[in-house]
Amino acid sequence: MRKSGGDWPQDRPLVLAAEGTHGPVIHDVNPAAAALGMARGGRITDMRALVPDLAVEDADPDADTADLARLAGWAQRWCPWTQADGADALLLDTTGSAHLHGGEASMLGDMARRFASAGLNIHLAAAPTVGAAWALSHSGGDAHTICHADQLADMLAPLPVGTLRLDAETVQLLRRLGLKTIGALAAVPRPALVRRFRKVEQTCRNPVTRLDQAMGRRAEPLVPARQRPPLRSIRRLAEPLGDLAGLMRILQDLAADLSVLMDENHIGARSLRYTAFRVDGRALNAEVATSRASRDPAHMVRLFDGKLDRLDPGFGVDGAALEVLRAEPLGAIQDDLSGEGRDQMAFVALIDRLSARLGEDAVFQSVTLGSHVPERGEAFFAAAATPHPDARSVNRQGRAPLRLLNTPERAEVVHAVPEGPPARFRWRRQLHDVARAQGPERIAPEWWREPGRTRLRDYYRVEDREGRRFWLYREGLASDDRGGTPRWFVHGLDA
Amino acid sequence: MNVDRIKAIHLLESNDNFIRGAEVRPAESTADSTPIAAIDSHAPLLPGSPRLAELFAPPRDAGAIGFALAQVPQRGGLLWVQDRMSALETGRPYGHAFARFGLARDRLVLACARNAADVLWTMEEGLKCASLSAIIGEVWGEPRALDFTATKRLALRAERQGVHVMLMRFGGAANLSAARRRWRVGSLPSAPHPFDGAAPGAPRWRAELFRARGERPGIWTASYDEAAHRLHLHTASGDGSLDAEVRRRLAAG
Numbered sequence: 001m002r003k004s005g006g007d008w009p010q011d012r013p014l015v016l017a018a019e020g021t022h023g024p025v026i027h028d029v030n031p032a033a034a035a036l037g038m039a040r041g042g043r044i045t046d047m048r049a050l051v052p053d054l055a056v057e058d059a060d061p062d063a064d065t066a067d068l069a070r071l072a073g074w075a076q077r078w079c080p081w082t083q084a085d086g087a088d089a090l091l092l093d094t095t096g097s098a099h100l101h102g103g104e105a106s107m108l109g110d111m112a113r114r115f116a117s118a119g120l121n122i123h124l125a126a127a128p129t130v131g132a133a134w135a136l137s138h139s140g141g142d143a144h145t146i147c148h149a150d151q152l153a154d155m156l157a158p159l160p161v162g163t164l165r166l167d168a169e170t171v172q173l174l175r176r177l178g179l180k181t182i183g184a185l186a187a188v189p190r191p192a193l194v195r196r197f198r199k200v201e202q203t204c205r206n207p208v209t210r211l212d213q214a215m216g217r218r219a220e221p222l223v224p225a226r227q228r229p230p231l232r233s234i235r236r237l238a239e240p241l242g243d244l245a246g247l248m249r250i251l252q253d254l255a256a257d258l259s260v261l262m263d264e265n266h267i268g269a270r271s272l273r274y275t276a277f278r279v280d281g282r283a284l285n286a287e288v289a290t291s292r293a294s295r296d297p298a299h300m301v302r303l304f305d306g307k308l309d310r311l312d313p314g315f316g317v318d319g320a321a322l323e324v325l326r327a328e329p330l331g332a333i334q335d336d337l338s339g340e341g342r343d344q345m346a347f348v349a350l351i352d353r354l355s356a357r358l359g360e361d362a363v364f365q366s367v368t369l370g371s372h373v374p375e376r377g378e379a380f381f382a383a384a385a386t387p388h389p390d391a392r393s394v395n396r397q398g399r400a401p402l403r404l405l406n407t408p409e410r411a412e413v414v415h416a417v418p419e420g421p422p423a424r425f426r427w428r429r430q431l432h433d434v435a436r437a438q439g440p441e442r443i444a445p446e447w448w449r450e451p452g453r454t455r456l457r458d459y460y461r462v463e464d465r466e467g468r469r470f471w472l473y474r475e476g477l478a479s480d481d482r483g484g485t486p487r488w489f490v491h492g493l494d495a
Numbered sequence: 496m497n498v499d500r501i502k503a504i505h506l507l508e509s510n511d512n513f514i515r516g517a518e519v520r521p522a523e524s525t526a527d528s529t530p531i532a533a534i535d536s537h538a539p540l541l542p543g544s545p546r547l548a549e550l551f552a553p554p555r556d557a558g559a560i561g562f563a564l565a566q567v568p569q570r571g572g573l574l575w576v577q578d579r580m581s582a583l584e585t586g587r588p589y590g591h592a593f594a595r596f597g598l599a600r601d602r603l604v605l606a607c608a609r610n611a612a613d614v615l616w617t618m619e620e621g622l623k624c625a626s627l628s629a630i631i632g633e634v635w636g637e638p639r640a641l642d643f644t645a646t647k648r649l650a651l652r653a654e655r656q657g658v659h660v661m662l663m664r665f666g667g668a669a670n671l672s673a674a675r676r677r678w679r680v681g682s683l684p685s686a687p688h689p690f691d692g693a694a695p696g697a698p699r700w701r702a703e704l705f706r707a708r709g710e711r712p713g714i715w716t717a718s719y720d721e722a723a724h725r726l727h728l729h730t731a732s733g734d735g736s737l738d739a740e741v742r743r744r745l746a747a748g
Contacts, residue, residue, distance in 0.1 A: 343626035438694035495561025
């Protein structure tokens with residue numbers, strides 16, 4: 001399928017130019033230019049030298065892509081499964097819908113007629129597989145080729161290997177191997193072919209995969225771009241609103257509308273955006289996220305508590321929308337008799353409200369991980385997205401302090417040399433006499449995570465004369481040859 | 496007459512302990528010569544009915560946290576809120592130690608607030624949730640947001656909702672507050688370790704109830720009974736002066 005140049009006279013050469021590595025190159029040509037021997041990839045300067053009155057226009061690939069996507073949507077008049085393929089092809093899965101248009105031949109005729117009336121000339125082919133249809137439609141010829149399952153091998157055999165949707169390099173390689181047609185390729189013993197290309201993973205470089213796809217030995221489903229309506233509710237206001245209380249009231253209405261919409265689709269929102277449109281052409285946004293899919297209007301409204309204060313209505317707001325940014329499937333919820341489900345929901349709602357006000361990264365749940373190093377043995381994850389605990393998590397069985405300092409803090413320690421328990425230590429400029437101590441609990445460095453010179457830690461539980469308890473560790477041994485004198489740190493406080 | 500009364504109280508105490516079957520520890524004579532006094536039957540029952548309690552703790556002593564955790568019910572969620580200074584100065588809660596108090600780590604939700612106002616907001620928000628059984632909030636110093644009205648709101652809601660709310664005050668002075676129980680909690684030298692004389696044993700706290708509604712204030716030695724998940728208050732007989740003070744108050748009351 002190629003754009004036919006609009007109002008441009010058919011007999012005058014026209015090329016579209018795109019930026020190449022060494023100046024502009026031809027992106028596409030019209031039939032008159034093609035007749036002069038111009039082809040894609042040629043240098044514009046060379047072509048100008050050959051044809052001085054050549055007309056050159058800039059190519060606009062983005063617009064082409066958009067047009068093709070639009071055409072793919074339009075082609076759904078023939079069948080529900082359509083897909084844009086590459087820069088210039090459409091794939092239609094007409095299985096089960098050809099008879100609605102009077103059989104395949106009549107359907108192809110209808111397609112050709114309609115595309116022609118839209119000013120587009122197309123090559124059409126119908127085949128049992130995507131690969132075969134692509135090969136037949138791209139091998140030239142204006143006839144509407146229809147290929148049935150029993151003719152597949154025969155019809156594909158004379159076509160060049162390039163029509164198997166392989167990249168230029170692979171095509172050249174196959175040519176060098178003397179395999180110029182699909183028939184020749186299919187005639188090669190399969191084990192030899194598989195062995196030659198067994199390490200090639202990309203489909204467009206692997207002739208075996210492509211051949212299997214064309215012959216129907218490997219499935220190749222179509223992925224149509226399904227257009228889902230955006231999940232949002234909009235209110236337009238007759239009079240501009242200037243106060244925040246009004247915005248809140250609209251939000252309540254919008255949440256109710258959106259909840260109905262989500263209920264119909266059996267989904268719940270994980271992330272929402274409230275947009276207020278100001279009369280002076282600005283939009284105000286507020287976003288919230290939930291830790292679990294929800295479509296409870298009251299809950300959605302509560303999440304925006306405190307967020308709307310930051311919006312400035314200015315001269316007034318004349319419209320507002322509430323949009324679901326991220327959704328998850330959510331079936332109907334029924335309360336169980338014990339009320340546990342409701343409790344769980346209340347708990348989740350609490351986490352959402354806290355995250356909305358304090359910030360996503362301020363509400364945590366504790367997860368144990370597989371490490372004996374205290375700060376790695378437990379991690380706090382944002383409660384909105386807590387992962388499951390590590391299957392190999394370390395259980396310290398209560399042999400840990402109640403509080404862990406964010407970073408271990410240096411302490412000056414008097415202790416029996418070389419490796420005795422602390423007798424007195426100074427932490428945060430205050431001296432503590434150790435009355436009782438227990439330890440050491442030795443934690444070896446994790447060589448698979450840390451650099452090789454990391455030192456081990458000897459943890460001591462100590463109690464000072466007043467009964468205050470601390471968790472101290474000595475980093476390394478004097479004799480471990482990984483740095484100077486071992487240093488001491490206070491890592492935790494205990495009760 | 497005073498002496499007779501004290502004797503009577505002693506009799507009552509021993510009887511009471513006998514009837515309740517509470518564990519009266521024998522006076523350890525080995526490492527620590529401090530005798531453990533009988534459980535004080537006049538002391539308030541902990542944790543008692545859900546209410547707002549305020550715990551004052553010195554800044555570098557985590558004893559009050561243990562004292563608070565010992566009163567957290569073993570079922571239901573626990574919301575823990577810290578303001579920024581508390582987290583910086585005393586660290587964050589370490590879930591691995593929760594097992595010592597019979598609490599499950601996965602019930603904990605930790606919220607880090609910027610300031611005291613956010614801590615109070617979070618605690619109030621937590622009081623709207625039906626599935627929490629306790630809320631612990633930590634506030635550093637004496638912020639302006641923490642006034643009588645704020646504590647009154649927390650106290651009323653805690654009682655209505657049936658949630659234990661504990662407000663930890665690190666390095667703060669006891670200003671006006673509507674908390675139903677106000678404690679000053681500090682660490683005491685721990686009980687002797689059963690197997691190792693040189694090691695710290697089960698924690699003990701000096702708990703001073705200096706203001707309470709409907710209960711008699713006093714000073715006790717608190718210890719935690721892990722098997723029963725209970726906090727016991729013993730008459731503070733380890734310190735002669737404390738003991739005398741308690742008895743004076745008891746006699747006066």
